[in-house]
Amino acid sequence: MTADQTISLAPETRSGTLVLASASPRRRDLLAQIGLAPALIDPANVDEAPLKGELPRPHAQRLAEDKARAVAARHPGCFVLAGDTVVAKGRRILPKAEDEKTARACLWMLSGGRHKVIGGLALVLPDGRLLSKTVISQVAFKKLGHEEVRAYLASGEWHGKAGGYAIQGLAAAYVKWIEGSYPNVVGLPLFEANALLRGNGYQPNPETGIQP
Secondary structure, three states: OOOOOOEEOOOOOOOOOEEEOOOOHHHHHHHHHOOOOOOEEOOOOOOOOOOOOOOHHHHHHHHHHHHHHHHHOOOOOOEEEEEEEEEEEOOEEOOEOOOHHHHHHHHHHHOOOEEEEEEEEEEEOOOOOEEEEEEEEEEEEOOOOHHHHHHHHHHOOOOOOEOOOOOOOHHHHHEEEEEOOHHHHHOOOHHHHHHHHHOOOOOOOOOOOOOO
16 A cells, blocks of 8 residues: 555544554554554655654654644544654664665664664644654563574565564564563554543444444
8 A cells, every 4th residue: 555545444424533644554453453443544655764863762753743744634623643663772763674684684783682662653633633642662682593583584574664573473482571562562552542542532433443
């Protein structure tokens, strides 16, 4: 799905409609897990490159807010939810791995140590107000061997993933422990997303969402 495609998943009512500003199937599946089915999926087309000197936490929050604003402009009167996931080693923002060389470098950087996964979350309300927050999880990787790195690269699971890995897949075997939200590491902090929506008046469709 390209960034300019909009997918309707449920009858749109405009009032109380939930729009997910992301093309990520992981975020859609995570919301469905807790009964929050977006009526529309409309990915934001924003530049995700870090600003000069930008640190991981402000970067994640800025991108989530930029995505929410961009999509909200196309869907006035809706709840627009956006997220961004940043994998950080110290002050360094790890890239989304689009090639094997980048994925390999990320895996060796994460091997045998701790890193942070920072989830930026932003919600534009029907009245146009924007609310946002960040959620930080810590992840510890085992010390990887050359054969483990080779096998993971061969799987292709790393492609397009922040930090070059997907915790919900084969890379789970490399994770010694997690501190904080697991869904945040997957792609969306569910507790915070649900609280943000429900705490600001969003009521899911009784046929598709969790009940009050």
